[in-house]
Amino acid sequence: MKMVLLKNLGKLHPLHTSMHYIKNTLYILLFLIIYTAASAQNNFSGLGETMASVNHNFSKEYSANFAVRSRYFLYKNNLNYKQQQVDFYHFSTFKLNFIHKLSLGIYYRNRDWFNTGSDEWRFTQQFNVTKQKLGVRYGHRIRFEQRLFNTFTAFRQRYRFAVDFPLNGEKLNIGETYLVASTEALVSLSEAHEPLFDQRFTSLIGWQIDQNLKLQSGLEFRWESYNVKAKNNLYLLTAAILKI
Numbered sequence: 001m002k003m004v005l006l007k008n009l010g011k012l013h014p015l016h017t018s019m020h021y022i023k024n025t026l027y028i029l030l031f032l033i034i035y036t037a038a039s040a041q042n043n044f045s046g047l048g049e050t051m052a053s054v055n056h057n058f059s060k061e062y063s064a065n066f067a068v069r070s071r072y073f074l075y076k077n078n079l080n081y082k083q084q085q086v087d088f089y090h091f092s093t094f095k096l097n098f099i100h101k102l103s104l105g106i107y108y109r110n111r112d113w114f115n116t117g118s119d120e121w122r123f124t125q126q127f128n129v130t131k132q133k134l135g136v137r138y139g140h141r142i143r144f145e146q147r148l149f150n151t152f153t154a155f156r157q158r159y160r161f162a163v164d165f166p167l168n169g170e171k172l173n174i175g176e177t178y179l180v181a182s183t184e185a186l187v188s189l190s191e192a193h194e195p196l197f198d199q200r201f202t203s204l205i206g207w208q209i210d211q212n213l214k215l216q217s218g219l220e221f222r223w224e225s226y227n228v229k230a231k232n233n234l235y236l237l238t239a240a241i242l243k244i
Contacts, residue, residue: 043229043230043231043232044075044231044232044233044234045073045075045076045231045232045233045234046073046074046075046076046233046234046235046236047071047072047073047074047075047084047233047234047235047236048071048072048074048235048236048237048238049069049070049071049072049235049236049237049238050069050070050238050239051067051068051069051070051237051238051239051240052067052068052069052239052240052242053065053066053067053239053240053241053242054066054067054242054243054244055241055242055243055244056243056244057243060095061094061095062092062093062094062095063092063093063095064090064091064092064093065090065091065093066089066090067087067088067089067090068086068087068088069086069087069088069089070083070085070086070087071083071084071085071086071087072084074236082114082116083114083116084111084114084116085109085110085111085114085116085117086109086110086113087107087108087109087110088107088108088110089105089106089107089108089122090105090106090107091103091104091105091124091126092104092105099129099130099131100127100128100129101127101128101130102125102126102127102128103124103125103126103127103128104124104125104126105122105123105124105125105126106121106122106123106124107120107121107122107123107124108120108121108122109121109122118149118150118151119149119150120147120148120149121147121148122145122146122147122148123145123146123148124143124144124145124146125143125144126141126142126143126144127141127142128140128141129141134170135165135166135169135170135171136163136164136165137163137164137165138161138162138163139160139161139162139163139164139182140159140160140161141158141159141160141162142157142158142159143156143157143158143159143160144156144157144158145157145158147188151192152190152191152192152193153190154188154189154190154192154193155188155189155190156186156187156188156189157186157187157189158184158185158186159184159185160182160183160184160185161182161183161184162180162181162182163180163181163182164178164179164180164181164206165178165179166178167179172208173208174208174209174210174211175207175208175209176207176208177205177206177207177208178205178206178207178208179203179204179205179206180202180203180204180205180206180216180218181202181203181204182200182201182202183199183200183201183202184199184200184202185197185198185199186198186199186200194228195227196224196225196227196228197225197226197227198222198223198224198225198226199222199223199226200220200221200222200223201220201221202218202219202220202221202237203218203219203220204216204217204218204237205217205218211243212242212243212244213240213241213242213243214240214241215238215239215240215241216237216238216239216240216241217236217237217238217239218237219234219235219236219237220234220235220237221233221234221235222234222235
């Protein structure tokens with residue numbers, strides 16, 4: 001019996017052990033997101049975000065992304081749909097080498113149409129480091145944002161750590177699913193307000209529909225302004241990502 005057990009353990013691929021551990025960790029994280037949001041008694045809102053994104057590689061070194069995103073309330077004191085905003089944005093990405101990328105972005109948020117607050121223009125500088133090991137991709141992202149509202153300007157810094165991997169084997173094939181999970185820390189600075197700190201946790205399931213189309217759906221929990229008066233927001237995320 002002992003010999004059979006040792007023999008079976010010897011057959012375990014390091015990827016299987018790593019994937020098993022990461023999957024369990026992500027499932028626990030997803031449970032904590034739902035539990036924390038559901039148990040929050042004050043300042044809790046449930047929202048949805050639906051995004052359509054188009055990507056194009058102009059060369060090996062340069063690619064562009066264009067996206068439109070809709071955000072809407074689903075729950076705020078009671079179940080009720082209310083549109084909050086529509087976002088339009090573009091990123092230009094420059095591949096520096098195999099693991100490093102630099103991106104520049106411009107972003108417009110319209111809330112005036114829905115009488116829900118100030119419109120916003122945003123300029124973004126982004127640096128990505130991505131590594132892959134045993135079928136799992138690890139990503140570090142740093143962003144610097146200048147957010148221009150009607151009455152003030154805010155400067156926000158963001159750091160995100162993310163992992164993603166196919167749920168079947170080491171390589172993602174057409175028709176298969178993948179998992180994406182991340183956590184992100186944010187700090188906002190402005191003359192109009194004291195510093196604000198946020199934390200986000202995201203878990204997504206994706207489907208590789210064909211060579212150029214991916215669909216994603218999942219949850220994101222945002223713990224916003226927790227150093228002042230915490231707001232607990234749970235987002236239902238859906239996205240279509242097209243490569244042309």
